[in-house]
Amino acid sequence: LLLAAPIIDAFLTYLPHADIGGNGGAAGVAFLSRTAVATLAMPYVFGPIFAFAGYDKTGVLGLIWSNIGGFTTVGVLLLAAIAVWVSLIGRRQRLLRLVLAGWVVFAWAKTFGLPVLNTVVGRLPGMADIAFYRYAPPTWELALIVLAAMGLDDFVRGRVRTSAALAGAASAGLVLALGVVAARHELARVAGAAPVYRFAYLSIGLGLGIWLLVAAAIALPGPARRLLGSLPEFWVAALVLGEVVAMFALPQLSAPVHGFVDMAPVRFLQTHLGDERFATLGPIAPDYGSYFGLAEINVNDLPVPAAFANFVATRLDQNVNPIIFTGTTREVATGPSPLLELTSNLRSYELAAVKYLVTFTVAAQGPALEAVHLTRAFADSTVTIYELPHPAAFDTTSTPGCRVVSQQVDRATVDCARPGSLLRRELYFPGWAATENGRPVAIRPYDGVFQMVDLPAGSTTVRFTFQPPHLAVALAGLAAGLLGLLACLGAAALDRRRPAGAQPAA
Numbered sequence: 001l002l003l004a005a006p007i008i009d010a011f012l013t014y015l016p017h018a019d020i021g022g023n024g025g026a027a028g029v030a031f032l033s034r035t036a037v038a039t040l041a042m043p044y045v046f047g048p049i050f051a052f053a054g055y056d057k058t059g060v061l062g063l064i065w066s067n068i069g070g071f072t073t074v075g076v077l078l079l080a081a082i083a084v085w086v087s088l089i090g091r092r093q094r095l096l097r098l099v100l101a102g103w104v105v106f107a108w109a110k111t112f113g114l115p116v117l118n119t120v121v122g123r124l125p126g127m128a129d130i131a132f133y134r135y136a137p138p139t140w141e142l143a144l145i146v147l148a149a150m151g152l153d154d155f156v157r158g159r160v161r162t163s164a165a166l167a168g169a170a171s172a173g174l175v176l177a178l179g180v181v182a183a184r185h186e187l188a189r190v191a192g193a194a195p196v197y198r199f200a201y202l203s204i205g206l207g208l209g210i211w212l213l214v215a216a217a218i219a220l221p222g223p224a225r226r227l228l229g230s231l232p233e234f235w236v237a238a239l240v241l242g243e244v245v246a247m248f249a250l251p252q253l254s255a256p257v258h259g260f261v262d263m264a265p266v267r268f269l270q271t272h273l274g275d276e277r278f279a280t281l282g283p284i285a286p287d288y289g290s291y292f293g294l295a296e297i298n299v300n301d302l303p304v305p306a307a308f309a310n311f312v313a314t315r316l317d318q319n320v321n322p323i324i325f326t327g328t329t330r331e332v333a334t335g336p337s338p339l340l341e342l343t344s345n346l347r348s349y350e351l352a353a354v355k356y357l358v359t360f361t362v363a364a365q366g367p368a369l370e371a372v373h374l375t376r377a378f379a380d381s382t383v384t385i386y387e388l389p390h391p392a393a394f395d396t397t398s399t400p401g402c403r404v405v406s407q408q409v410d411r412a413t414v415d416c417a418r419p420g421s422l423l424r425r426e427l428y429f430p431g432w433a434a435t436e437n438g439r440p441v442a443i444r445p446y447d448g449v450f451q452m453v454d455l456p457a458g459s460t461t462v463r464f465t466f467q468p469p470h471l472a473v474a475l476a477g478l479a480a481g482l483l484g485l486l487a488c489l490g491a492a493a494l495d496r497r498r499p500a501g502a503q504p505a506a
Contacts, residue, residue: 002481009474017430018303020129021323028122031113032133036064038183040108041176043071043247045183045203047196048254055193061186070137073247074210075240076148077175080104082160082168082218083151089164097150100143107132107140148240155218156233162219169215176207210243265358265383266292272377275394275409276355280327281338281365283358283383295409297354298327308427311449315348317341339365343372346388351447353425355391359384396423402455411463416455422462424451431468436460 001008038045046052046061053062080101087097109117111133121127151168154160183200190196217232225232269278270292277295280286289296297316299308302323309322317325319335327338342349342357357374359365361384366376374386395404395412399420405413414422426432428445434453435441437460446452453462468474 002477002484005474005477005481006468006471009470010468013430013469014305015303017306019306019309019322020303021321027131028128029119030131030133031118032067032111033060033064034112035060035182035186036068037112037175038179038186039064039068039071040179041072041074041077041172042179042183042203042207044250045179045200046186046190047193047199049251051254052190052193052196055190055196056186058189061190067131067134069134070141071247072141072144073240073243074172074176074207075214075236075243076144078168078172078211078214079149079151079155079236079240080144080147081151081171082164083147083154085164085167085171086151086154086160089161089167090159092154092159093150097147100147103143104140104147107136111136152237152240155236158225160218162221165215165219169211169219172215173211176211179207180204206243210239214239262380262382264380265378265385266294268378268385269294269356269358273355275407276353276391278356278358278385279342279349279354281342281357281359282328283360285328286326295353297349297352298325300324300326305427305429307429307449311352316345316352339368343368346372350388350391351425353392353394354388357386357388359386392425394425396425397421397455398423399455405459410465411461413459413461414455415459416457418457420455422453422455424453424464426451426464429466431466433465433467435463 046064050062050065053065056062084097084101086092087094110121121132151160183204187196187200214236217236220228220232265283273294275295277297278284278289279297284292284294284296286296286298286300289298300323304323312320312322312325317338319331319341320329320338321331330337336344356377357369359369361379361382366384369386373389375389376384377387378385393404393407394409395407397404397414397416397420399416401417402420403415404422405415407413412422412424414420423446428443428449428451432443432451433440434443436453436455441453441462443451443453451464455462
């Protein structure tokens with residue numbers, strides 16, 4: 001914690017000024033559609049990721065793919081169940097195994113919204129802001145993997161009685177059966193996508209096959225085990241590990257074999273954008289502007305500053321969730337499109353120092369953009385970039401007799417015949433500081449979102465810096481953490497050098 005103090009400080013001082021979307025209390029009682037039980041041990045029973053979501057007009061399949069956090073496999077589930085029954089019947093490591101199994105059951109109950117439990121847990125301190133169904137899977141996956149390793153070890157060492165093997169197979173079979181029932185209901189909703197059935201039949205057949213083969217090998221009677229030697233252990237390990245690797249690697253078959261990255265639009269913006277921003281209706285999606293070192297007004301992030309979220313919702317696009325302000329999404333599917341919202345709010349984009357709009361080269365968009373006087377600045381077969389008619393500069397002054405002589409993203413030189421002000425189109429946020437010719441100056445908000453500083457008469461160079469509040473305390477914590485780490489390393493080194501049997505000095 002001490003080593004992470006600077007990051008923790010930055011995050012905690014950011015949160016009070018942030019829009020955290022659905023994590024502001026609603027996430028605590030939200031849960032994953034119970035149809036997703038089918039994907040617990042058969043992750044591709046509904047086909048490749050998002051492949052058939054558009055066929056389900058109820059949106060259930062799309063919601064599953066959007067919110068699912070992980071999966072297990074039939075083999076892992078079966079071995080884990082056997083490990084639990086071994087502890088119940090033979091008392092081996094009972095407490096540890098039951099704690100691990102209990103966490104899996106609890107996590108699944110919360111994930112799929114078990115009545116009462118889901119509500120009670122969602123109201124606990126801190127839980128109201130956590131999308132448990134999405135971020136808990138690594139914990140129950142780890143618990144299952146540890147249990148599965150124990151179950152495999154029990155099998156190899158001959159500790160699995162026939163009763164434990166049958167009980168474990170029945171427990172895993174119950175989860176598998178519930179998945180098949182859930183899949184059947186969902187498949188009826190995507191009946192228009194015939195290929196989905198091939199994935200469903202293959203997933204169910206593979207799951208049942210793994211379950212049957214692993215259970216049969218583990219439940220072999222003693223004489224058969226002795227006759228076959230180590231073959232059953234090898235068979236079980238190969239099946240379980242093979243299934244795990246296959247389920248993990250399978251999505252790579254959907255990856256493109258060949259690709260073309262059109263860098264020409266990026267090079268154009270890097271040459272012509274300057275300190276201003278660009279907006280997108282698809283290409284150079286958020287947050288690739290940052291990746292290419294370009295200022296992009298669109299975001300796909302969580303959390304986002306509350307002032308920026310309000311600016312988006314009230315001034316730029318009234319039909320978008322500000323944390324998914326991508327230029328392609330709508331809050332209401334039947335509402336205005338991102339293109340219509342942009343052309344309707346063009347002046348607000350310009351006031352935010354948006355100089356260019358990046359779009360796909362689609363003929364239907366051209367007339368709508370040209371009708372509001374956007375001009376084509378770049379085009380190739382993939383992307384067309386339009387220039388807005390009157391974009392504001394990043395640093396401006398509206399005071400008569402003041403002019404911006406030079407500017408960079410973190411400084412500006414202004415020459416004023418009399419006192420004035422400098423408007424900087426950067427987000428007003430705690431942590432920003434400014435100096436004028438080396439002297440500190442106050443920053444005040446402008447229009448609820450931008451920064452403004454007062455200027456004296458004459459030539460003034462204004463420099464802006466940002467650091468999270470309390471950074472000095474956080475850095476002291478980091479230093480303390482480093483000293484503690486060095487002390488531990490030093491103590492370990494002394495222990496290694498001490499002769500065997502020697503006692504430390506009193």
